[in-house]
Amino acid sequence: MRGYELLEHTADIGLRVRGKDIEEIFIYAAEGMFAIIAGTEGIETREEIKIECEAEDIEELLVNWLSELLYCFNVKRILGKEFFIEKLEENRVKGGVKGEEFDEERHLLLNEIKGVTYHNLRIEKKGEMWEAEVIFDV
Amino acid sequence: MSESWTGPLEKVNDFCYEIPRTYKSGMRVPGRIYANQKMLEDIRRDRAPEQVANTAFLPGIVKYSLAMPDIHWGYGFCIGGVVATDPDKEGVIAPGGVGYDINCGVRLLRTRISYEEIKNRIEALINLLFQEIPAGLGSKGGIRLAGKEKERVLIEGAGWAVRQGYGVERDLQFTEEKGALKGADPGKVSSRAYERGKAQVGTLGSGNHFCEIQVIEEIYEPEISKVFGLFKGQITVMIHSGSRGFGYQICDDYLKKMLVHFDKSKLPDRQLVCAPLNSKEGRDYFSAMSCAANYAWANRQVLMHLVRKGFAKFFGQKWEDLGMELVYDVAHNIAKIEEHKVDGKRKRLCVHRKGATRAFPPFHPDIPHEYKQVGQPVIIPGDMGRHSFLLVGTEKAMEEAFGSTCHGAGRLMSRTAAIKSVNKSVLARELKSKGIVIRTAGKETLAEEAPQAYKDVEDVVDVVQGAGISKKVCRMKPLGVIKG
Numbered sequence: 001m002r003g004y005e006l007l008e009h010t011a012d013i014g015l016r017v018r019g020k021d022i023e024e025i026f027i028y029a030a031e032g033m034f035a036i037i038a039g040t041e042g043i044e045t046r047e048e049i050k051i052e053c054e055a056e057d058i059e060e061l062l063v064n065w066l067s068e069l070l071y072c073f074n075v076k077r078i079l080g081k082e083f084f085i086e087k088l089e090e091n092r093v094k095g096g097v098k099g100e101e102f103d104e105e106r107h108l109l110l111n112e113i114k115g116v117t118y119h120n121l122r123i124e125k126k127g128e129m130w131e132a133e134v135i136f137d138v
Numbered sequence: 139m140s141e142s143w144t145g146p147l148e149k150v151n152d153f154c155y156e157i158p159r160t161y162k163s164g165m166r167v168p169g170r171i172y173a174n175q176k177m178l179e180d181i182r183r184d185r186a187p188e189q190v191a192n193t194a195f196l197p198g199i200v201k202y203s204l205a206m207p208d209i210h211w212g213y214g215f216c217i218g219g220v221v222a223t224d225p226d227k228e229g230v231i232a233p234g235g236v237g238y239d240i241n242c243g244v245r246l247l248r249t250r251i252s253y254e255e256i257k258n259r260i261e262a263l264i265n266l267l268f269q270e271i272p273a274g275l276g277s278k279g280g281i282r283l284a285g286k287e288k289e290r291v292l293i294e295g296a297g298w299a300v301r302q303g304y305g306v307e308r309d310l311q312f313t314e315e316k317g318a319l320k321g322a323d324p325g326k327v328s329s330r331a332y333e334r335g336k337a338q339v340g341t342l343g344s345g346n347h348f349c350e351i352q353v354i355e356e357i358y359e360p361e362i363s364k365v366f367g368l369f370k371g372q373i374t375v376m377i378h379s380g381s382r383g384f385g386y387q388i389c390d391d392y393l394k395k396m397l398v399h400f401d402k403s404k405l406p407d408r409q410l411v412c413a414p415l416n417s418k419e420g421r422d423y424f425s426a427m428s429c430a431a432n433y434a435w436a437n438r439q440v441l442m443h444l445v446r447k448g449f450a451k452f453f454g455q456k457w458e459d460l461g462m463e464l465v466y467d468v469a470h471n472i473a474k475i476e477e478h479k480v481d482g483k484r485k486r487l488c489v490h491r492k493g494a495t496r497a498f499p500p501f502h503p504d505i506p507h508e509y510k511q512v513g514q515p516v517i518i519p520g521d522m523g524r525h526s527f528l529l530v531g532t533e534k535a536m537e538e539a540f541g542s543t544c545h546g547a548g549r550l551m552s553r554t555a556a557i558k559s560v561n562k563s564v565l566a567r568e569l570k571s572k573g574i575v576i577r578t579a580g581k582e583t584l585a586e587e588a589p590q591a592y593k594d595v596e597d598v599v600d601v602v603q604g605a606g607i608s609k610k611v612c613r614m615k616p617l618g619v620i621k622g
Contacts, residue, residue: 008552010184010211060397067390074383075333077276102276108581109275111553112344114238114386118393118408119213135213137238137386138345138553 004032007133013111014120014135022058023085025123025132026065026093030083033066033116034099036136037073039108043081045098052094059121062132065093066116077102111138143187147171147178153605157191164406165194170202171209172544172605177597180550181209189216192406196221197414198229200480200487204539206494207601208548208593212237214409217493217549220542222478224487225415231423232412233396235490236473238389240427241434242347242380243469244517245313245442246528248366249449250461251373253353253617260351261575263452264618270448271349271441272341273622274579279340281440288332289324291339295432296467299339299439305446309439311506313467314496317435319474323425328391331426335384335433340440344580344622346587347379348519349445352526352614359611362512362530366465366611374614375449375462376526377441378519380471381434388430392423415488424473431472438467465528466506466515470495470545478540489540497531497543497608505531516608518599520547522576522619523569523589527599528611535607543608547595556591557582575618583621 002024007014015032019025034040051068055061072078078099085095102109114137123132147155150170155178157169169190173181181187186209193215194203200222209218214234223229256263272279283291291298296317297310310316342349354372357363368374381388396411396419405411413419442464446457453460473490480487498505498514505514513530520526524547535541551559562584569576578584602608 006554008554010549010552011217012213013553056397064394067394071330071334075330110580110582112275115390115393117213118397118411121408137213 002028004028009135012135013138014133017132019130022123022130023088025130026062026085026088026095027083029062029066029132029134030069030080030097033069033113033136034080036111037113038079038110042106043079044100045081046100047078048096048098049076049078050096054092056091058090059123060118061091061093062123062134063116063118063121066134069097070113070116072097079107113138143182143185145187145191147187153601157187159194162191165191166199167194167202169194169205171205172207172601172607174601174604177207177601180593184211186211186216189214190219192410193219193221193235195405196223196230196232196410196412198223198225198227200224204542206542206544207598208493208544208546210548212492214407215492218544219490219492220494220540221490222487222540223415224480224485228414229488230412231415231420231473231488232410232490233389233392233423234409234411235492236389236427237471237492238386239380239471240385240388240430241469242471243434243438243467244376244378244519245438245467246465246515246517247375247442247445247462248368248465249373249375253371253373256373260618263351264575264577264620266452267349267445267448268577268620270444271620273620275344275622277341277579278337279440281339283336283339288336291436292324292327292429292432293322294318296435296439299436299443304440304443309464312464313435314469317439317467319428319431321425322428322432324429326422326426327388327429331384331387331391334387335382338382338384339433339437340444341382341437342379342441342620342622343382344583347622348522349441349620350376350616351618352376352616354612355525355615356613359609362611365509365512366515366528367463368465368612375445376517376519376614377438377445379438379441381430382437384433385430388426392426395419427473431469435467466517468495468517476541478536487540489542491542493545494542495545496541497529497535498541499531499533499536516543518544518546518595520595521589521592522587522616522621523572523574524595525616526614527595528614529599529602529608530611532606532609539607543602544598547592547598549591550593551591553586556588557585560585560588560590574616576621577619578621580622587621
């Protein structure tokens with residue numbers, strides 16, 4: 001399986017993400033996060049925002065990438081539909097999001113994500129695939 | 139994560155169980171969980187006790203890593219956790235020990251109105267309040283903060299709101315810390331936090347945040363109730379909200395700043411990242427956290443004003459004439475510098491309360507003069523289908539728990555599990571038959587916040603009363619609930 005699934009938590013929501021490489025992990029995690037925030041229907045790719053961030057290691061980089069996307073939503077009100085990576089290294093990612101501004105008439109918000117946490121955060125190789133887990137405070 | 143916890147819990151007494159220091163090497167103190175035998179089963183169902191053991195690793199922690207009976211799994215710290223550290227012994231401050239929603243808290247208003255007077259008009263009143271109070275995901279308030287104004291909110295907290303006309307000076311007397319922590323420095327706040335918070339003063343938020351019309355249905359301590367101006371059959375209003383996006387961003391900013399120095403060999407979880415109180419990062423976080431705490435007090439003050447305005451409109455009377463006075467406002471996600479006794483000596487400690495409430499005893503200098511004889515009011519919201527409680531703090535809370543007690547019911551079921559298992563129309567009918575009117579902004583909020591998703595708050599409150607760290611004053615039943 002490639003993609004994301006929601007993890008059960010008493011007070012929070014988590015994601016388990018699987019992909020053929022780390023790039024896919026970053027992309028599926030972003031898709032999963034926006035699926036928690038809002039219904040995926042009716043979002044169009046009218047705008048593009050570039051994102052660049054750095055971190056101490058690849059796991060923290062994933063949190064920073066998601067936090068940047070979350071910031072785009074919280075401040076610029078951009079709901080993401082497509083995500084792209086231009087360059088991914090151990091400590092740095094360059095990429096972005098295509099989506100559009102939240103429109104009450106057409107989009108449905110589902111959850112408020114307060115933050116992307118570092119709790120039980122992991123990215124590891126399992127057989128041929130990569131797997132990651134990340135937990136959000138909602 | 140969903141597997142149960144099988145570690146050691148040694149009975150201290152009927153209401154307290156200990157995780158010995160020997161459980162994990164690296165624990166600096168034992169863990170202690172306030173609970174009864176019956177609750178332990180639920181507590182062991184998730185990994186929260188492991189988190190109590192993990193927070194015992196924090197540098198400078200004194201006495202115990204504590205958890206209240208509403209304990210449940212959180213990220214890093216458990217919800218219901220109380221940790222005190224000694225700044226003189228390299229004690230730390232941990233943003234995760236406060237949480238993302240800095241100064242999430244509750245306030246309780248009384249009225250002169252009796253249940254009999256409005257029992258047939260609850261729905262109309264709730265509909266009106268639902269119009270007045272911005273609630274739900276992405277909702278914006280009527281206040282925009284710009285220039286110097288935004289700094290004043292962060293420094294003056296609820297006092298800023300009062301001086302803008304959202305309430306009266308005496309409201310501040312009945313707010314923890316008089317509605318503003320000292321030491322707030324807007325210079326330690328990122329522009330991102332400002333951006334996330336600028337349109338959110340006077341908004342309820344989503345999820346478990348609420349505004350509730352209640353009736354007092356049981357009085358346990360008549361004399362204390364009298365001091366608080368409360369009587370059986372009286373209408374009260376409870377407001378639960380926090381620092382909104384502003385606080386979330388501050389938590390996020392400082393977790394990232396502190397992570398640079400994180401040492402995997404010393405702490406079992408990255409989310410426990412921390413900095414000594416006597417370091418630049420530690421001091422900066424404390425100043426920024428104080429800004430968020432003050433933002434939250436301003437927010438609850440404005441929300442209370444909207445409630446008073448709504449009632450005034452509904453009844454065609456001034457809110458003062460309706461007797462809508464603030465009983466008290468408590469924070470339940472916060473870190474504070476307080477004086478406590480350690481080994482017989484008075485020490486200034488940093489007390490983290492994450493899903494725990496301050497519960498100061500009678501004659502403590504930090505409680506309102508009017509309440510000196512009886513102790514600090516502790517407001518414990520329950521779920522929307524059962525009840526909420528008002529307690530008071532005790533001397534024993536001071537001795538045992540750094541002047542702390544529980545904060546609410548505590549979740550039992552995840553949000554997704556609740557959405558899957560709760561039939562919304564059945565629940566709506568059930569609540570209606572109990573005489574409870576609900577208005578929710580979010581589509582799934584009703585199911586997520588269903589009573590069965592929570593522990594019974596009465597079990598929680600009975601444990602803190604049994605343990606002697608609080609005393610029950612009265613019980614309120616919900617009549618009308620607005621959820622975000």
